[in-house]
Amino acid sequence: MSRASTRLLRHINVTPSLRQVRPISSSSVTSASITSNTITDKPPPPPQEFTYGAYQKVGGPSAKPVHTIRIPKFESLEAERAFRKLHHAAALRWLGYNGYNNEGAGGHVTVRDPILTDHYWINPHGKSFSHMRPEDLVLVSKGGEVKEGGNMHSINPAGHIIHSAVHEARPDVVAAVHCHSVPSKAFSAMGFYNDHSIYEGFGGIAFKADEGVHIAQALGNTKGVILQNHGHLTVAKTVDGAAFLFGAMDRCIQAQLLADAACAGRGTSTIKIAHEEAEYTRNTYNDEMVYIMFQSAFEDVVRASNGEFPMHVQGEIPRE
Numbered sequence: 001m002s003r004a005s006t007r008l009l010r011h012i013n014v015t016p017s018l019r020q021v022r023p024i025s026s027s028s029v030t031s032a033s034i035t036s037n038t039i040t041d042k043p044p045p046p047p048q049e050f051t052y053g054a055y056q057k058v059g060g061p062s063a064k065p066v067h068t069i070r071i072p073k074f075e076s077l078e079a080e081r082a083f084r085k086l087h088h089a090a091a092l093r094w095l096g097y098n099g100y101n102n103e104g105a106g107g108h109v110t111v112r113d114p115i116l117t118d119h120y121w122i123n124p125h126g127k128s129f130s131h132m133r134p135e136d137l138v139l140v141s142k143g144g145e146v147k148e149g150g151n152m153h154s155i156n157p158a159g160h161i162i163h164s165a166v167h168e169a170r171p172d173v174v175a176a177v178h179c180h181s182v183p184s185k186a187f188s189a190m191g192f193y194n195d196h197s198i199y200e201g202f203g204g205i206a207f208k209a210d211e212g213v214h215i216a217q218a219l220g221n222t223k224g225v226i227l228q229n230h231g232h233l234t235v236a237k238t239v240d241g242a243a244f245l246f247g248a249m250d251r252c253i254q255a256q257l258l259a260d261a262a263c264a265g266r267g268t269s270t271i272k273i274a275h276e277e278a279e280y281t282r283n284t285y286n287d288e289m290v291y292i293m294f295q296s297a298f299e300d301v302v303r304a305s306n307g308e309f310p311m312h313v314q315g316e317i318p319r320e
């Protein structure tokens, strides 16, 4: 544990505030606080399986069954691919509606293909997020080649460099969302992010392969990373979850900037959430929970599409 004692494990907690679980060194860790991470020289690989939420039935054994929203199962990998592409396009539209398509060709969302698992889908370079359709998405190989089967359209080279490194470093991750937001730029520029997963080595637009590797290293085992003076990036096992985390993180950053500014003006300080509560909340936001949190936004996108987008794809099987 001696070398491990210098290793800092960083966790990101994006709700209900950006209060970050503190970096944990082996000397300060208690057994109760080690949940998903065991302190070793090398962090364990993230779990491949989804962690589904446990629904607590209320009303006793005689209560009638109620409809629940859960990550579905699929009749085939083709159905799962169609599902991922529909939700990918919907997540991009939602990001566009919320002003994240605000720097021209900047911003990219990638989703791993369920059949060609070393390939990913990405938004076409320079196209509006708000009008994205599943058939607009581009299929890209591990080496960055645009492949037939998807839209034969160019992609953002920086998008490939960042996202391919993240997908390679995190086999558990299905989707990654990265856009530029004014609050995250402002927050990260303040340089007090010792408790957060943050990438400080912004080397201009990410055209060098090692930039992507460094960002993936900074992300580590967490749900999100702040790219200093740049923006932020979130990952999840669904594109819905990654989009939810992206928006949640941005709102937390905005809230904290406002609270910190107000406190500075009044000479007071913000009230911090205790480590235990932050850790409990972080663990509550499992893979299924972050998926569920996005489904009202998905419904908004589907309804706004006036019949262009379905709520479900063929071969989607609801989970009980």
Ligand SMILES: [Zn+2]
Pocket (backbone or CB within 6 Å): 106, 107, 178, 179, 180, 230, 231
């Ligand atoms: Zn960027």
